[in-house]
Amino acid sequence: MKKIIIFLFFLVVSNIYSQSDKDIFDKAIILYNNGSYEEALTNFKVLLSKGYSNFEIYYNIGCCYFKLKKYGFSRFYFEKALIYKPFDKDLFQNLYVLYNKILKNPELGIQEIMTKRVIYFIPLWILMIFFILTFLVIVVMIIILFNFVNLRKIAMILISIFIFLNLVTAFIFFLQYAEFNKKAFVVTSTTNVYLTPNEDNIIFSVLEGTKGTFKEEFGNFVKVNLSDGTSGWIKKDFIVY
Amino acid sequence: MIKKGFFLLVLVNALSLFSQNIEVKIYSNKSTVSENEIFKLSIEVSNANGFDFEEEPVFDPSIQVLKTEQSMNMSIINGRYSSSYIVSMYLKPTKKGIYKIGPLKLKIKNNIYSTNEIEITVTDQKIDNSEEESRDYLQKGADTQQKKSKSINLDYIIELTASKKEVFIDEGVDVAVNLYIRNQLQTINYTGLKLPSNAWIEKLEGKDNYAGRVIKNGLYYEHYIIENKRLFISKEGEYEIPPVVYNFYGVSGSSFFFFTEPMSIQTDPLTIKVKQLPKNMPDSFKGAVGDFKVNYSLTPQRLKTKESSTLTIVLEGEGNFHNIKEIGYKVYGDIDEYSSTQDIKTSNNKYKIKKWEILLVPSKPGKHKVVVNEFSFFNPATKSYVKIPAKEFELNVEKNEKDKDEQLIIHNQTDSKIDEKKIVLTDIGYIKTTFPYKGNIFNYSVWFILIISLYAILITYTSLFVLFKYAIFSKNKNIESFRKKSAYKEFIKEIDKIGKISKSGKEKIDDLVDKIYKIIEKYFVWKYGIKSVEFTSKGISDSLSKYLDEDKINKLKEYILHMDMIRFGGLEYSRDELEKLLNEIKGIIKGIEG
Numbered sequence: 001m002k003k004i005i006i007f008l009f010f011l012v013v014s015n016i017y018s019q020s021d022k023d024i025f026d027k028a029i030i031l032y033n034n035g036s037y038e039e040a041l042t043n044f045k046v047l048l049s050k051g052y053s054n055f056e057i058y059y060n061i062g063c064c065y066f067k068l069k070k071y072g073f074s075r076f077y078f079e080k081a082l083i084y085k086p087f088d089k090d091l092f093q094n095l096y097v098l099y100n101k102i103l104k105n106p107e108l109g110i111q112e113i114m115t116k117r118v119i120y121f122i123p124l125w126i127l128m129i130f131f132i133l134t135f136l137v138i139v140v141m142i143i144i145l146f147n148f149v150n151l152r153k154i155a156m157i158l159i160s161i162f163i164f165l166n167l168v169t170a171f172i173f174f175l176q177y178a179e180f181n182k183k184a185f186v187v188t189s190t191t192n193v194y195l196t197p198n199e200d201n202i203i204f205s206v207l208e209g210t211k212g213t214f215k216e217e218f219g220n221f222v223k224v225n226l227s228d229g230t231s232g233w234i235k236k237d238f239i240v241y
Numbered sequence: 242m243i244k245k246g247f248f249l250l251v252l253v254n255a256l257s258l259f260s261q262n263i264e265v266k267i268y269s270n271k272s273t274v275s276e277n278e279i280f281k282l283s284i285e286v287s288n289a290n291g292f293d294f295e296e297e298p299v300f301d302p303s304i305q306v307l308k309t310e311q312s313m314n315m316s317i318i319n320g321r322y323s324s325s326y327i328v329s330m331y332l333k334p335t336k337k338g339i340y341k342i343g344p345l346k347l348k349i350k351n352n353i354y355s356t357n358e359i360e361i362t363v364t365d366q367k368i369d370n371s372e373e374e375s376r377d378y379l380q381k382g383a384d385t386q387q388k389k390s391k392s393i394n395l396d397y398i399i400e401l402t403a404s405k406k407e408v409f410i411d412e413g414v415d416v417a418v419n420l421y422i423r424n425q426l427q428t429i430n431y432t433g434l435k436l437p438s439n440a441w442i443e444k445l446e447g448k449d450n451y452a453g454r455v456i457k458n459g460l461y462y463e464h465y466i467i468e469n470k471r472l473f474i475s476k477e478g479e480y481e482i483p484p485v486v487y488n489f490y491g492v493s494g495s496s497f498f499f500f501t502e503p504m505s506i507q508t509d510p511l512t513i514k515v516k517q518l519p520k521n522m523p524d525s526f527k528g529a530v531g532d533f534k535v536n537y538s539l540t541p542q543r544l545k546t547k548e549s550s551t552l553t554i555v556l557e558g559e560g561n562f563h564n565i566k567e568i569g570y571k572v573y574g575d576i577d578e579y580s581s582t583q584d585i586k587t588s589n590n591k592y593k594i595k596k597w598e599i600l601l602v603p604s605k606p607g608k609h610k611v612v613v614n615e616f617s618f619f620n621p622a623t624k625s626y627v628k629i630p631a632k633e634f635e636l637n638v639e640k641n642e643k644d645k646d647e648q649l650i651i652h653n654q655t656d657s658k659i660d661e662k663k664i665v666l667t668d669i670g671y672i673k674t675t676f677p678y679k680g681n682i683f684n685y686s687v688w689f690i691l692i693i694s695l696y697a698i699l700i701t702y703t704s705l706f707v708l709f710k711y712a713i714f715s716k717n718k719n720i721e722s723f724r725k726k727s728a729y730k731e732f733i734k735e736i737d738k739i740g741k742i743s744k745s746g747k748e749k750i751d752d753l754v755d756k757i758y759k760i761i762e763k764y765f766v767w768k769y770g771i772k773s774v775e776f777t778s779k780g781i782s783d784s785l786s787k788y789l790d791e792d793k794i795n796k797l798k799e800y801i802l803h804m805d806m807i808r809f810g811g812l813e814y815s816r817d818e819l820e821k822l823l824n825e826i827k828g829i830i831k832g833i834e835g
Contacts (some may be wrong), residue, residue: 056677190441
């Protein structure tokens, strides 16, 4: 018990920000307001590397990249931020502006936001608490099932219900996880998509900000499934994922 | 007579064959080849009708064997008969280096012969091989830079051409692979154009790839354009497009005696120099390179509030349309804007049209100003920036009598396809200034590992438990000894459970006594491995006399009788008394256990 309390204490303490981190954040805000977007970006990235993987940091990094006219990176970070707060109005506005700049059909981008809103409707923390609770109930019911003959029927019914709920929770989590981790964005003004992981056969070219799903890596190339259903290999240096 | 003569001839030949020496040769049609260039390796045996390889020839992995063929020559010169048998291999080296081929061992009439060793040099450069009548053609056009090409003979020529040698960033350059032929061919393979990674590529398509009949060096050729692409390179530098290799079966020999054989032709590499744009760019320049025209219109310019007017901006010309996202505009006054961008339309492969339509809906009467921003582009032909000045429109808005209605009135425009209307925003919002919580706990990677681990643990433990309890345990051959050992433990556990149920008052005394019977029977069944115990005086003696002494059997009988009285005799029994009974039974069993 003591150990658990100590562990929880450290967990809480480790999550409380240090003053120096706050200073970095404030400095980044000032730099951004003064138009020093490159320096502001560096500071926000320092916080990201320190484990501040959350809405505000991703959002602000997206803003910095937008101001630097690196729209591919900007889309990457804005869409990461969307995962944490899918209903944030500022973010919606920024993404709309960005989609108007980089997409032939900005409405497709809006559809993308709507899809994300469905997928990320339940925030991660609620999802995880629900997962843990349902999981604990399953464990308890399994213990009851094997030890209390009289409660077997109830235990069986509850196990079935909670396994279903737990699996649904896990499914939503994995959906979110895939969306969070497996997206790739083109970050140069134009790049070619190849049929194979070499420069022999070009299928077509794509513009900055084009989004796809990361599939696999081979040498200097990454296989990406694009949202229009096509797929191909893109040079690693030209995408962020 | 004819038969005799033929027989004699065969005999003479046979004799001459025996009398002549067998000679083995190995040779190649080329001693030096370039990468991917096909050459012919021949193994010739004179004065023999054939041979087998003692060991199949093994070549370096970078040498591919495309085709093998056999032939035989026979001749009678001055009455002297000679013959030779030739095996030819068409080989294609894929890496540069010096390759030794041979000695190869041949089996002829049970004798082993060995060839010499030959050396083939493979270079990564194209070679000038006069033996093959190869020639380089260099043609300098007025507006095109013709590149070096290589031909295998005068019948087949391949060239890699670019419309410009030097271009500016994002200026279009057409790269084409041209094939000129005077004879038939059958394609084996073709290594396509390898274009720079950071170039925007547009495929220029014609009806087919046949470009007509042309005269080159005084000869007529059929001209085919194998590939034709337009590049827009977005970074400064020198870009080399590697040679294109075309392998095919072509016709060789003279017009009288011709044959087909594998051939390989390749172009020279092509270098395109990409220059920076001049630095005197106007403020309105946003990267458009080419030659453009812009047309604007605003119709109607007189309307009522809540009615709509369409601002149309049409950009047309040749250039990097893919980089032009918008031509900005400003609207002064209380006007709602709804935009729609149409796709780029292409005519004549290079000439394009891009159209924007913006629906303007004024909500207040008055004179409103609509300004389409200045558009500027770099024209590579004149090497200068061109400014298309801003265009100002005036929108005269009168008060609408139906102003109270919220319905939007739309003037039906020509081909406007605005279905869903969204307000166009031009800049992003403010950044977030609240210092965030360090979200270590709710991190996807952490939870991913945790969920997988939890499932793995749950599945493993449940499986092991079930496996142990039902599968391994029930099949255990020593189940009887296990039961014997744990009979007392199980008995105590179950009797205690009865005690708890009795205290809770959930079950009747009769039912509990029934269960006590079963527990006692289970104990003896487990303990002594008997099938069952009949709880009558005779039954107890018959079943347990082997294991228990008289005294214990009598005591047991006494309690069984007592319990029978509770069940069937109507003896009233309190829960306290039942607890006492349970303790006494426990005592008897403890006595049996010793």
